[in-house]
Amino acid sequence: MKRERRSSHQTLLLLGALLGQPRSWRHGYDLAAQTGLKSGTLYPVLMRLSDRGYLESKWEPSEMPGRPPRRMHRLTAKGIAFAREELAASDEVALQRAARVRT
Amino acid sequence: MSTSIARSLALRIGAAAEWLMPERRQDWLQAMHSDLQHIECDRATLRWACGCILVSINERVKSMIPSTGERSQGFLIAAMLSFVPLTVAWLAFLRDLASVGDFSVVSLFGWSVFIPFFVLGALGPVGLTIALRVIVRRHSISRSLGVVLIAGPLLMGLVVLIAFARPDGALLSVLRDAVLIGVLPAIGAAQMRASARPSAEELREG
Numbered sequence: 606m607k608r609e610r611r612s613s614h615q616t617l618l619l620l621g622a623l624l625g626q627p628r629s630w631r632h633g634y635d636l637a638a639q640t641g642l643k644s645g646t647l648y649p650v651l652m653r654l655s656d657r658g659y660l661e662s663k664w665e666p667s668e669m670p671g672r673p674p675r676r677m678h679r680l681t682a683k684g685i686a687f688a689r690e691e692l693a694a695s696d697e698v699a700l701q702r703a704a705r706v707r708t
Numbered sequence: 709m710s711t712s713i714a715r716s717l718a719l720r721i722g723a724a725a726e727w728l729m730p731e732r733r734q735d736w737l738q739a740m741h742s743d744l745q746h747i748e749c750d751r752a753t754l755r756w757a758c759g760c761i762l763v764s765i766n767e768r769v770k771s772m773i774p775s776t777g778e779r780s781q782g783f784l785i786a787a788m789l790s791f792v793p794l795t796v797a798w799l800a801f802l803r804d805l806a807s808v809g810d811f812s813v814v815s816l817f818g819w820s821v822f823i824p825f826f827v828l829g830a831l832g833p834v835g836l837t838i839a840l841r842v843i844v845r846r847h848s849i850s851r852s853l854g855v856v857l858i859a860g861p862l863l864m865g866l867v868v869l870i871a872f873a874r875p876d877g878a879l880l881s882v883l884r885d886a887v888l889i890g891v892l893p894a895i896g897a898a899q900m901r902a903s904a905r906p907s908a909e910e911l912r913e914g
């Protein structure tokens with residue numbers, strides 16, 4: 606049987622956060638605060654998602670005067686489909702594990 | 709440590725990270741750096757900057773390792789050729805089998821040598837075919853197939869060593885055979901595994 610490799614826990618956390626507000630542009634620190642991921646974990650995941658076409662980014666001027674522009678991110682349509690699929694699969698795995706524990 | 713020192717240190721670390729980050733990822737570092745300058749808590753800036761430098765080091769190391777597309781076709785052709793000695797040895801074994809008969813070979817070498825030779829030797833032509841596919845399609849082999857193609861020939865080399873190496877015999881020639889039909893294809897398979905693009909299955913991993 607072919608074993609399908611799923612996304613890491615950190616990726617799922619990030620996908621969940623991005624999918625929560627799919628049309629909103631979010632900056633990295635905001636996503637880090639929501640997911641609890643450190644910058645050293647968050648950004649590699651963002652880069653990977655972007656490389657695969659799941660994430661789009663744009664620069665926006667900062668709301669705070671004198672601060673540099675911020676890079677904002679959101680899921681692409683392909684990314685939204687991917688996130689839904691991965692999160693559903695992880696839920697299924699969690700349910701299967703729970704069922705195994707109960708029996 | 710005063711908070712202003714923490715922020716200033718964070719900015720210095722951020723600058724070092726910028727220096728380390730490969731060119732193609734500079735925009736990402738700019739994004740991290742921009743986030744850093746928006747963080748209000750000074751201690752948090754230091755933690756964020758440490759993350760920046762870790763990401764930069766990681767990306768720098770990755771950029772130093774030749775990846776799939778960057779690897780020349782020559783590497784993959786060499787990997788394919790590494791399966792030739794094992795294939796030739798297996799074909800010669802089959803030829804001997806046909807000429808002297810199954811049971812004669814078994815009685816000559818014993819089942820412990822006959823079976824590994826027959827089964828593991830088949831990895832020669834299999835490896836050749838797979839290597840050809842890797843060259844044409846530029847896709848890496850799966851992890852499980854990689855393990856089989858690395859461990860199989862190594863086991864074959866070990867069988868050769870155990871079966872034929874005698875202290876009084878030609879140890880060097882047995883060692884050479886073990887390297888040619890055992891170690892060489894294993895290195896070729898490892899090369900194939902490391903080169904070419906990750907498989908579709910691997911791309912799914914986040």
